[in-house]
Amino acid sequence: MLSYNIENVGSDTLYHFLYKSIKNDVLNGKLEAEEKLPSKRSLAKQMGISLITVETAYNQLLAEGYIYTEPRKGYFVSKLKIAQTEIKHDFKESREARNTQKFDSLVQKSRSAKQSKKHFVDFSNNLGNPEMFPFSTWAKITRQVLCENQMELLERAPYGGVYPLRKAIADMLNGFRNMNVDPEQIIVGAGTDYLYGLIVQILGFNKKYGVEDPGYSKISKIYRKMNVTCNFIPLDDSGVIIDQLEETCTDVIHISPSHHYPTGIVMPVSRRYELLSWAAKSSNRYIVEDDYDSEFRMTGRPISTLQNIDVSDKVIYINTFSKTLTSSARISYMVLPKSLAQKYKEEFSFYTCTVSTLEQLVLAKYISDGSFEKHINRMRNAYRGRRDTLLQAIRKSKLTAISTIAEEDAGLHFILKIDTALSDEEFCKQANEKGVRIGALSDYYTEATPSEHQFIINYSDLPENKIAKALNILYEVAMGM
Numbered sequence: 001m002l003s004y005n006i007e008n009v010g011s012d013t014l015y016h017f018l019y020k021s022i023k024n025d026v027l028n029g030k031l032e033a034e035e036k037l038p039s040k041r042s043l044a045k046q047m048g049i050s051l052i053t054v055e056t057a058y059n060q061l062l063a064e065g066y067i068y069t070e071p072r073k074g075y076f077v078s079k080l081k082i083a084q085t086e087i088k089h090d091f092k093e094s095r096e097a098r099n100t101q102k103f104d105s106l107v108q109k110s111r112s113a114k115q116s117k118k119h120f121v122d123f124s125n126n127l128g129n130p131e132m133f134p135f136s137t138w139a140k141i142t143r144q145v146l147c148e149n150q151m152e153l154l155e156r157a158p159y160g161g162v163y164p165l166r167k168a169i170a171d172m173l174n175g176f177r178n179m180n181v182d183p184e185q186i187i188v189g190a191g192t193d194y195l196y197g198l199i200v201q202i203l204g205f206n207k208k209y210g211v212e213d214p215g216y217s218k219i220s221k222i223y224r225k226m227n228v229t230c231n232f233i234p235l236d237d238s239g240v241i242i243d244q245l246e247e248t249c250t251d252v253i254h255i256s257p258s259h260h261y262p263t264g265i266v267m268p269v270s271r272r273y274e275l276l277s278w279a280a281k282s283s284n285r286y287i288v289e290d291d292y293d294s295e296f297r298m299t300g301r302p303i304s305t306l307q308n309i310d311v312s313d314k315v316i317y318i319n320t321f322s323k324t325l326t327s328s329a330r331i332s333y334m335v336l337p338k339s340l341a342q343k344y345k346e347e348f349s350f351y352t353c354t355v356s357t358l359e360q361l362v363l364a365k366y367i368s369d370g371s372f373e374k375h376i377n378r379m380r381n382a383y384r385g386r387r388d389t390l391l392q393a394i395r396k397s398k399l400t401a402i403s404t405i406a407e408e409d410a411g412l413h414f415i416l417k418i419d420t421a422l423s424d425e426e427f428c429k430q431a432n433e434k435g436v437r438i439g440a441l442s443d444y445y446t447e448a449t450p451s452e453h454q455f456i457i458n459y460s461d462l463p464e465n466k467i468a469k470a471l472n473i474l475y476e477v478a479m480g481m
């Protein structure tokens with residue numbers, strides 16, 4: 001019978017200890033595929049812990065794909081395609097959300113000016129809320145850097161970025177994302193666009209690059225402008241279809257497994273291991289893990305990264321501060337496998353870092369003194385409240401009778417499926433004419449068959465006092481009123 005000794009919890013939380021223990025047994029094969037797990041109530045009683053502790057642990061395992069549930073039958077162990085050499089265990093304690101604070105509202109005028117007169121609500125805006133930027137703290141740290149780091153500011157920045165920032169990012173990833181990163185693996189650049197180009201230079205122009213379909217069109221445009229072959233790889237409910245990678249002879253696949261844009265799909269652990277197995281079969285194959293938006297998982301802990309479970313050095317991890325700070329902050333970074341980091345050092349160290357030393361040092365101090373973690377917690381709480389308000393408003397509106405909500409547990413958008421006779425193009429056009437700007441999922445498909453009547457709801461900068469009217473407009477458009 002499944003049971004664990006809670007005396008071994010140590011400094012961990014009970015639910016996280018239980019989650020890690022079950023996950024470890026699944027990966028080691030102690031819990032076999034399709035094996036039924038005890039009910040939440042029976043496990044709680046057996047271990048002498050609360051029902052909510054077991055429920056929280058099960059929900060995290062469910063979100064990551066280690067277990068699945070069947071109505072009226074219970075919880076079962078998922079079937080994972082994992083070669084024994086692919087299993088990588090790392091149970092370091094992640095940072096927990098702690099304090100919540102009131103956020104700055106120093107840009108109310110700029111926000112009001114930004115709102116288009118034509119669109120009183122814009123569900124297509126995914127740039128975030130400018131009111132969340134920590135102006136006072138950022139200004140204070142900037143003054144400190146100008147006073148304390150004067151000589152460093154005049155020096156040429158190293159090709160990979162200043163060491164204090166790379167060290168701060170490594171510490172953040174090792175703590176918050178439970179990764180194992182050395183500062184020497186990190187390359188800082190002015191935006192992910194720039195880093196995508198560097199990836200092609202590092203891996204080679206002769207490789208075939210793959211992007212998700214549907215997906216963020218800018219990624220494929222950049223690859224094509226680099227004059228490399230770019231394949232569009234269709235998705236199923238778990239993410240990119242592995243067989244399609246084989247059929248298209250793709251060498252490098254660019255994915256966003258933690259929260260895909262625009263579908264919102266969170267790639268389950270079974271597909272992650274399949275993807276790593278695919279990459280390990282050839283020395284030419286690599287995975288670009290775009291972790292954009294991963295900080296805003298609204299339930300449970302953040303999903304483990306592919307880089308964290310990769311034992312073959314096949315994952316290039318990439319992220320940006322544009323969502324967590326502001327869209328105008330052109331500071332992004334990538335974590336290269338150690339072999340590629342060495343190659344970059346040998347062949348590309350003549351490059352100058354494209355981010356100013358001042359910005360790098362300010363951000364380094366902002367992260368290392370704990371301000372960034374507090375800022376993320378504050379943002380997550382604020383956005384969770386905004387999401388909950390919107391979801392509640394939808395469920396109370398007329399729209400609820402003809403709509404279904406999907407993929408709302410992560411990121412700053414979700415999918416709203418609306419039952420309407422209108423085409424996606426006509427629906428968006430009519431909503432736009434009535435003052436509500438909205439985008440359809442079908443707009444993001446390139447070669448795959450589009451899914452009709454699924455619309456993307458971005459809510460990070462949504463004015464709450466206009467939600468009810470906007471939802472009523474969507475209902476009227478859908479019903480042809």
